[in-house]
Structure formats: structure tokens, C-alpha cells
Amino acid sequence: xxxxxxxVSTPARLAQAGEGIGRDELALATRNHGLPLEALRYDVTPxxxxxxxxxxxxxxxxxxxxxxxxxxxxxxxxxxxxxxxLRAFPAVTTxxxxxxxxxxxxxxxxxxxxxxxxxxxxxxxxxxxVPLRVLLAEAGIEDGAVDVVFTGADHGVxxxxxxxxxxxxxxxxxxxxxxxxxxxYAMNGAPLPPQHGRPLRLIVPGWYGMAHVKxxxxxxxxxxxxxxxxxxxxxxxxxxxxxxxxxxTAIAPRALVIPPGFPDFMSRARVVRPGxxxxxxxxxxxxxxxxxxxxxxxxxxxxxxxxxxxTTHRWGWTRWRFEWTAEPGEHHLSARATDADGNxxxxxxxxxxxxxxxxLVQRIPVLCLTSDGTPHR
Amino acid sequence: xxxxxxxVSTPARLAQAGEGIGRDELALATRNHGLPLEALRYDVTPxxxxxxxxxxxxxxxxxxxxxxxxxxxxxxxxxxxxxxxLRAFPAVTTxxxxxxxxxxxxxxxxxxxxxxxxxxxxxxxxxxxVPLRVLLAEAGIEDGAVDVVFTGADHGVxxxxxxxxxxxxxxxxxxxxxxxxxxxYAMNGAPLPPQHGRPLRLIVPGWYGMAHVKxxxxxxxxxxxxxxxxxxxxxxxxxxxxxxxxxxTAIAPRALVIPPGFPDFMSRARVVRPGxxxxxxxxxxxxxxxxxxxxxxxxxxxxxxxxxxxTTHRWGWTRWRFEWTAEPGEHHLSARATDADGNxxxxxxxxxxxxxxxxLVQRIPVLCLTSDGTPHR
Numbered sequence: 001x002x003x004x005x006x007x008v009s010t011p012a013r014l015a016q017a018g019e020g021i022g023r024d025e026l027a028l029a030t031r032n033h034g035l036p037l038e039a040l041r042y043d044v045t046p047x048x049x050x051x052x053x054x055x056x057x058x059x060x061x062x063x064x065x066x067x068x069x070x071x072x073x074x075x076x077x078x079x080x081x082x083x084x085x086l087r088a089f090p091a092v093t094t095x096x097x098x099x100x101x102x103x104x105x106x107x108x109x110x111x112x113x114x115x116x117x118x119x120x121x122x123x124x125x126x127x128x129x130v131p132l133r134v135l136l137a138e139a140g141i142e143d144g145a146v147d148v149v150f151t152g153a154d155h156g157v158x159x160x161x162x163x164x165x166x167x168x169x170x171x172x173x174x175x176x177x178x179x180x181x182x183x184x185y186a187m188n189g190a191p192l193p194p195q196h197g198r199p200l201r202l203i204v205p206g207w208y209g210m211a212h213v214k215x216x217x218x219x220x221x222x223x224x225x226x227x228x229x230x231x232x233x234x235x236x237x238x239x240x241x242x243x244x245x246x247x248x249t250a251i252a253p254r255a256l257v258i259p260p261g262f263p264d265f266m267s268r269a270r271v272v273r274p275g276x277x278x279x280x281x282x283x284x285x286x287x288x289x290x291x292x293x294x295x296x297x298x299x300x301x302x303x304x305x306x307x308x309x310x311t312t313h314r315w316g317w318t319r320w321r322f323e324w325t326a327e328p329g330e331h332h333l334s335a336r337a338t339d340a341d342g343n344x345x346x347x348x349x350x351x352x353x354x355x356x357x358x359x360l361v362q363r364i365p366v367l368c369l370t371s372d373g374t375p376h377r
Numbered sequence: 378x379x380x381x382x383x384x385v386s387t388p389a390r391l392a393q394a395g396e397g398i399g400r401d402e403l404a405l406a407t408r409n410h411g412l413p414l415e416a417l418r419y420d421v422t423p424x425x426x427x428x429x430x431x432x433x434x435x436x437x438x439x440x441x442x443x444x445x446x447x448x449x450x451x452x453x454x455x456x457x458x459x460x461x462x463l464r465a466f467p468a469v470t471t472x473x474x475x476x477x478x479x480x481x482x483x484x485x486x487x488x489x490x491x492x493x494x495x496x497x498x499x500x501x502x503x504x505x506x507v508p509l510r511v512l513l514a515e516a517g518i519e520d521g522a523v524d525v526v527f528t529g530a531d532h533g534v535x536x537x538x539x540x541x542x543x544x545x546x547x548x549x550x551x552x553x554x555x556x557x558x559x560x561x562y563a564m565n566g567a568p569l570p571p572q573h574g575r576p577l578r579l580i581v582p583g584w585y586g587m588a589h590v591k592x593x594x595x596x597x598x599x600x601x602x603x604x605x606x607x608x609x610x611x612x613x614x615x616x617x618x619x620x621x622x623x624x625x626t627a628i629a630p631r632a633l634v635i636p637p638g639f640p641d642f643m644s645r646a647r648v649v650r651p652g653x654x655x656x657x658x659x660x661x662x663x664x665x666x667x668x669x670x671x672x673x674x675x676x677x678x679x680x681x682x683x684x685x686x687x688t689t690h691r692w693g694w695t696r697w698r699f700e701w702t703a704e705p706g707e708h709h710l711s712a713r714a715t716d717a718d719g720n721x722x723x724x725x726x727x728x729x730x731x732x733x734x735x736x737l738v739q740r741i742p743v744l745c746l747t748s749d750g751t752p753h754r
Contacts, residue, residue: 020397
């Protein structure tokens with residue numbers, strides 16, 4: 001750790017009471033982006049609408065011909081694959097809903113100062129690649145291995161620590177079949193876009209985004225637990241800075257509403273006209289399949305079960321629907337997902353210092369006009 | 378205008394001194410996004426990295442088979458084209474650098490409260506479509522026509538006014554050849570992505586983004602000047618709210634630097650090591666071709682001409698390069714574009730109430746470390 005770097009790379013902090021979003025948070029918000037919520041309509045998110053978070057710069061990889069993935073460490077046969085080698089393996093495609101671990105952070109009080117997501121850091125894609133367990137089997141794991149470390153080509157400094165982005169999975173997860181981890185080279189049938197890891201990334205179905213290492217070029221099997229920055233310092237659930245904390249892993253259940261009606265440009269408030277309004281949205285959970293989505297249109301006074309679409313995609317989101325009859329006045333909508341393990345969304349906000357894995361129910365104010373006239377310009 | 382809508386759709390305002398970015402500005406920043414500046418490396422911006430600003434929701438148009446473009450008003454033959462009809466015209470492809478009129482707004486003091494761009498609301502694409510002048514000639518313009526009004530399918534409310542997004546061009550511009558306006562159905566050789574206007578948008582080379590109407594479905598030739606919201610109320614350069622103001626039109630010159638070295642995650646500060654650093658970037662101007670880009674690496678004490686790549690794309694950006702030898706310490710870089718008409722970038726910030734057409738030079742702090750060691754993890 002460099003003394004000099006500490007000048008530009010300061011410790012994590014919490015915003016003061018009433019402190020607006022700062023220039024640093026805004027600089028992250030203008031380059032990263034969420035899913036515009038109306039894009040929840042798409043079963044598979046078009047790539048430019050899928051949420052993106054990059055810690056450092058997006059590496060520039062215009063051609064993938066010289067890209068190589070190495071596997072080393074605690075293995076019998078260190079290996080190296082070019083992109084054509086990887087594409088020669090039988091390909092697996094999995095539909096995966098991915099969410100940033102920091103989704104919801106900007107709604108917390110006090111607010112952890114970092115990427116300021118409100119609720120939109122999500123997206124669903126069909127990812128194609130080679131199962132990681134196949135690559136691990138080729139290399140042969142030595143006895144005593146505990147972690148598998150993934151290194152991306154993205155390089156930067158964070159909280160004073162210069163680093164390539166690195167994350168690990170426990171060997172049991174890395175070599176597992178449920179979920180089956182992918183080393184992916186295609187998104188929705190096309191080569192990965194630069195911001196999604198071109199040419200190669202990890203896909204860990206059901207886990208928050210920090211696990212899906214982008215611009216992946218090195219896999220190392222270790223005989224000791226990995227203690228890199230993104231594993232041991234960042235992405236831990238803590239109340240106090242000195243705690244070891246719990247690691248962030250599987251995605252907690254969440255439901256989002258496709259915003260009904262039309263928006264105001266600035267406030268993003270929603271406006272509908274009286275009468276039938278089809279409410280639809282998506283729900284997902286990394287911990288177990290979504291079992292129910294409940295909706296309220298009167299700020300919680302009454303709650304209704306919604307209709308779920310059956311889906312054969314365990315790791316993708318589920319669509320839900322509810323027919324509402326809007327009456328003039330102000331309304332507050334909320335949808336709440338529950339999964340088969342009984343995990344559900346809190347109705348009041350839990351808090352942790354990193355702002356991770358927050359799945360507070362979304363609350364959408366809707367103004368229903370008194371006029372039932374047709375829209376005018 | 379509805380009294381009720383005024384509750385959710387309030388007048389434009391300026392932020393108070395020291396007022397941080399608000400929840401409403403953040404909601405815009407998380408759904409819209411700029412060009413991550415390292416993506417200035419690409420001659421043509423991959424679609425998911427091109428800046429996006431949508432006033433309302435992105436219309437959902439999964440299939441374009443029923444999409445139609447109508448032309449009416451002050452014409453001899455009102456016409457209607459389906460997508461196949463439009464694709465049957467001889468296709469024209471133009472490389473265009475597009476920039477949001479509000480780029481730079483969030484750096485203003487006082488800050489107009491709207492989409493809070495810092496400096497990154499830009500992108501370059503190859504747009505393919507039919508020249509608008511060809512379509513206008515098919516319909517035949519009647520004597521006395523003055524404006525051509527373009528209506529998109531995006532619907533919302535803004536400053537109390539419910540509206541479909543509409544903008545007009547003077548007939549002379551709409552029917553002109555320099556620039557040649559396109560009704561575009563493809564971006565970088567593929568159908569338009571949803572957020573860029575699927576299936577059809579206007580492309581007005583050299584003009585700020587507000588003119589490039591997305592989700593275009595209606596063209597109306599008028600015999601009186603168009604006074605719709607986005608023409609007469611928004612997108613005007615004013616010092617006081619009651620002024621008529623000047624319309625926002627062609628893009629003022631701007632140069633941006635590809636950020637050198639590597640970033641800090643939170644501050645986005647740039648870090649380099651001592652020695653040669655190739656500085657590169659892009660410059661563009663809608664008013665005339667870029668003629669020079671000057672750079673300073675010492676906060677303006679000395680200035681140097683950079684090397685420009687010749688480009689045959691009048692409406693696309695130009696690449697510039699400069700070889701810098703970094704020495705340990707703090708530096709401030711700025712690049713400044715000047716076009717053939719003598720238009721250049723201001724060194725101190727002009728201001729207007731909408732935060733439009735701000736092209737203040739970018740100022741990039743860079744920390745050069747004392748160590749010349751190779752990067753470590």
C-alpha cells in the first residue's frame with residue numbers, strides 16, 4: 001500500500017445526515033447505469049439496458065485473438081486456453097438474473113458513500129460458455145485445495161489498495177453443479193460487450209454481481225482461504241468497520257414493478273388515468289425459487305397475491321401480474337417477493353456499512369388523475 | 378395543462394449553494410448514462426457505451442412490423458411508410474458524434490436541477506437510414522411551409538405539460554444536404570437498440586441530441602413556427618426564466634482526454650507512474666471541422682499542439698495524441714478544441730439557466746507516483 005495513493009484513495013465513509021449525493025458518487029452514477037425499470041418488460045434484457053458496474057476502467061480488448069485464460073496453483077496440470085480452445089468445449093447457456101450487491105444503497109440512512117444505486121441495478125441475460133467444473137476437472141484439483149481465485153484485467157486502486165479485480169469462490173461452489181458456474185464468452189448469443197467483460201467473464205448464477213469476475217484471464221486454486229481486498233475487505237456485511245463481517249453471497253429475494261402509466265421527467269413520479277391498470281413486474285431470488293409475489297396498492301393496508309408465470313429458468317427472474325382498478329388520487333404500490341425457503345423482503349430498512357444485499361420493498365407513488373380523457377399533447 | 382399534474386411536475390429550478398445532488402437528479406443519473414471516458418478509444422462507440430438520455434419511458438417495441446411513419450400537414454401528398462418501405466429506399470450511412478445539450482450541467486454554479494451530466498454525455502455511431510430530404514420530396518412541400526415537426530412515441534409530463542416528445546427543424550435545415558438529416562433504422566449496422574429509438578429515429582448530424590427525435594412515427598410540415606414545449610420552453614439558452622432565449626442548435630467544440638493510467642474506484646482520480654505517457658482523446662464540433670486541439674499538462678502554464686488524425690467523417694469526432702513525460706507529483710491536464718470557424722472552448726464557465734451547450738474545458742487531476750515499479754496487486 002502506497003502512502004501517496006492514500007491521498008486520492010480515501011477510506012470508506014458514511015454520508016452525514018442530509019448530505020446530498022456528492023461529485024464522486026455522481027461520477028460513478030454517470031458512468032455506471034441501472035436498468036430503466038420499464039425494461040423489466042423484456043424477458044431477456046437488451047445488453048445496453050442491463051445494469052453495469054465497473055470498479056475501474058473497462059479494459060480495451062478490440063480483438064480476442066490473443067486473450068488467454070490460465071489455470072494454475074493447487075492443480076495437477078496448469079493449463080492455458082485461448083478463446084478458440086474455450087469455444088471448442090460443449091457450450092452451456094444459462095438465463096441468469098444478475099443484481100449488484102449494492103442495489104438500494106442510496107436509499108439507506110446513513111448512506112454508505114459508494115455507487116449510489118436506488119433500486120435498478122439488475123438485468124437478465126442468456127450467458128453462454130464452458131462450465132467451470134469442466135475446466136477444473138481438466139486441470140485436476142490437488143488435495144487440500146480450498147478456494148478458487150479469479151483475476152480480471154481491470155486494474156485500479158480502492159481504499160488505498162492497488163489491485164487487479166480478484167474474487168474467490170469456495171472450491172465446493174466453484175466445482176458445483178447447482179448452480180453451475182460458467183466461464184462465459186457470449187451474452188444473448190453475441191460476444192460479450194466490453195462493459196460486460198469482453199472477451200471472458202465468470203457467471204455465478206444466483207450470486208450478486210461482485211462474484212461474476214469480468215475480463216477474466218487467470219484462475220488460481222489455493223490451499224489457503226483467499227484474503228484479497230474484494231473478498232476480505234469489501235463485500236462484507238458489517239455494522240462496525242472493525243468487524244470481520246459476513247461475506248456477501250446469494251441474491252436476496254426482490255420484486256420490482258414495471259412503472260405504470262407515464263412519468264414526469266424530473267420527479268419520475270408516475271401518472272395513470274382512472275380505470276383498469278395492468279400491473280406487472282419481475283421477481284427473483286438467489287437463495288431459492290420465487291414462490292409468491294404479494295402486492296399492495298394502498299401502501300400496505302391490503303395485500304394481494306399476484307399471478308406468477310411459470311418459468312423453467314431457475315436462475316432467471318419470474319414475471320408476475322395483477323389487475324388493478326385505479327381511482328383518482330394518490331396511491332403507493334409495493335410488490336414483495338418470497339422464496340421457497342421462506343426468505344422475503346423486509347418492510348423496514350435493515351442497514352449495514354457497505355450498503356449490501358438490501359432488499360427493502362420498493363415503494364412507488366402513483367398519481368391517478370380525475371380525468372379519464374385520452375392522453376393529449 | 379392539468380392542475381393535478383403540477384403536484385408531481387414542478388417548475389425548473391436552480392440548486393441552492395452547496396446543495397448536493399438530489400434524489401430526483403440521482404434517479405435520472407441511474408437510468409441514463411454517459412460514455413465511460415475510457416471508451417473514447419473506440420472510433421465507433423459500442424451501443425451500450427454510447428450516452429443515453431430519455432425524457433420519459435423507453436417505448437416497448439419488440440417487433441417493428443406494425444411501425445409506421447406518417448408525413449402530413451403542409452404537403453401535397455400525405456404519406457405513410459412501414460419499416461420495409463423505408464428500408465427499400467437507397468440507404469445512407471453517416472458517422473455522427475452526438476452529445477447531450479445538457480452535458481456539463483452538473484459542474485455549473487448554481488446548478489440547474491435536471492439530468493446531472495458531468496462531461497461524458499457523448500458517443501459516436503454509424504447511423505443508417507433514408508435522407509429526410511428524399512421523404513420530404515416524395516410528399517412534396519407546399520408553398521408557405523416553415524417548420525418540420527417530428528413526433529416520437531415517448532409520452533410523459535414535464536414542468537406540468539403532458540406531451541409526446543416533439544421537436545421541429547426549420548424547413549431549410551430539414552431539407553438540406555449539409556448536414557443531410559437521416560430517418561435512421563440502424564446503428565452500427567444493427568437495428569436500433571430500444572434506448573436509441575427502436576425502430577426509427579431522426580439523426581441531425583452536428584446538432585445536440587434533443588434534435589435527434591427517437592421512436593419517430595410522425596412528421597408534420599407546418600406553415601407556422603412550431604411552439605411545442607421542447608422547442609419554445611425547454612432547450613433555450615436564457616439567463617432569466619422570462620426570456621424567450623436563443624434555441625440550442627449545433628454542438629459547440631469540445632475535446633476530451635482518454636483518462637491516463639488507472640483510477641481510484643471512489644474518487645475516480647487518475648494515477649500514473651513516472652515516464653512516457655501517451656495522451657490521447659477525441660474532439661468534435663458541430664459548427665465547423667475541428668482544426669486544432671491544444672493540451673496543457675501543467676494547469677495552463679504551458680500549452681502544446683497535439684497531433685490530429687485526419688478523418689473523412691465530417692460529423693464524427695477526431696482523434697488527437699500527445700506524448701507526455703510524467704514526473705512525480707500532482708498534475709492537471711486539459712485539452713481544448715478549436716474549429717475552423719474559430720469557435721473554441723471557454724477557460725472559465727459561462728452559465729445559462731438550462732445548463733445547455735456548456736463546453737468548458739475538462740480538467741483532469743493526475744497523480745504521478747514516485748515509484749516506477751511495475752504494478753502490483
